[in-house]
Amino acid sequence: MSYLKKPLVGIIMGSSSDSKVMHSAATALDEFGIKHEDQIVSAHRTPTRLLEYAKHAEKQGFRVIIAGAGGSAHLPGMIASHTTIPVIGVPIMVYNDKANSDKFKFSAFGGLDALLSISEMPTGSPVVTVGVNKAANAGLYTVKILANEFPELKNKLKNHKEVQHKSVLKESDEMKK
Numbered sequence: 137m138s139y140l141k142k143p144l145v146g147i148i149m150g151s152s153s154d155s156k157v158m159h160s161a162a163t164a165l166d167e168f169g170i171k172h173e174d175q176i177v178s179a180h181r182t183p184t185r186l187l188e189y190a191k192h193a194e195k196q197g198f199r200v201i202i203a204g205a206g207g208s209a210h211l212p213g214m215i216a217s218h219t220t221i222p223v224i225g226v227p228i229m230v231y232n233d234k235a236n237s238d239k240f241k242f243s244a245f246g247g248l249d250a251l252l253s254i255s256e257m258p259t260g261s262p263v264v265t266v267g268v269n270k271a272a273n274a275g276l277y278t279v280k281i282l283a284n285e286f287p288e289l290k291n292k293l294k295n296h297k298e299v300q301h302k303s304v305l306k307e308s309d310e311m312k313k
């Protein structure tokens with residue numbers, strides 16, 4: 137399967153400080169054996185790299201780009217405006233304080249700033265949005281998109297649902313004890 141051989145998904149984030157959140161998008165894809173390429177591309181600190189990345193993504197034939205950003209829609213929004221590839225934006229609330237890695241900085245509006253700006257991308261350059269810090273959902277949604285092209289992923293998704301179902305039944309049984 138080509139999704140096992142070459143990356144069909146690009147995961148990008150605005151800063152190394154977003155990596156803890158964005159890691160769960162990668163984990164979700166790994167669970168389904170989907171190759172991905174992860175990079176830091178800052179819309180405001182590396183604007184030319186952003187343009188190069190958009191060209192690179194098209195050349196690689198990525199089917200989906202997952203873009204995490206704190207504070208605003210700049211990264212997913214600009215990538216969407218430069219490519220025809222569907223972009224899933226991950227609004228980020230918490231990020232590591234680079235100067236003091238065991239501390240966290242919170243975005244001024246608790247992630248609402250990024251969530252609203254990504255979901256309110258002006259007409260003509262749409263970005264699909266998941267919840268604040270919900271990078272895992274971006275990964276799972278990507279699997280669903282790829283399942284249109286690779287039907288065996290549909291079976292894997294069904295198994296995944298079955299596992300979730302069983303874990304709830306187990307929790308319910310344990311409550312009765």
Ligand code: RP5
Nearest residue numbers: 150151154204205206228231
């Ligand atoms: C956003 O601003 C990044 O996605 C990150 O969440 C936040 C802080 O980034 P830097 O201060 O490291 O540029 O662009």
